[in-house]
Amino acid sequence: MDLLFLGIGIAVAGYFIGDGLKNFKNPEAKSVMDKLEEDDLYELIKEKDIAYHIGVSKEDAKELVKEYPNIPHVVINGTVYYPKSKLKQWLSNLGE
Numbered sequence: 001m002d003l004l005f006l007g008i009g010i011a012v013a014g015y016f017i018g019d020g021l022k023n024f025k026n027p028e029a030k031s032v033m034d035k036l037e038e039d040d041l042y043e044l045i046k047e048k049d050i051a052y053h054i055g056v057s058k059e060d061a062k063e064l065v066k067e068y069p070n071i072p073h074v075v076i077n078g079t080v081y082y083p084k085s086k087l088k089q090w091l092s093n094l095g096e
Contacts, residue, residue, distance in 0.1 A: 044074065044081035053084065054091060068094075 045053050051061035065071060072086040 043084040045084050045087065047073075047080040047082070050082060050087070053087070 047065065048058075050065070051058045054061065054064075056064070072083060072090055074081045074083065
């Protein structure tokens with residue numbers, strides 16, 4: 001069993017080293033983590049799922065939406081969606 005975990009660790013390390021070497025001459029290239037964060041830019045969250053994404057209870061999320069109607073949102077076919085990146089930015093500015 002220990003050899004299995006050792007093999008998995010070596011494979012993962014090899015992937016990240018190879019990814020780093022691939023971009024060695026191009027320091028402006030995006031890393032794996034940058035690509036994952038870029039996906040958040042266009043992700044929309046349904047109103048019922050806000051609580052999960054911001055880490056509060058459903059009741060607190062409903063109260064937040066009610067208290068702050070200026071939260072960045074989009075309405076598509078009567079369903080309210082919140083852009084994930086803009087919601088994070090709005091929350092960080094709310095605390096200031």
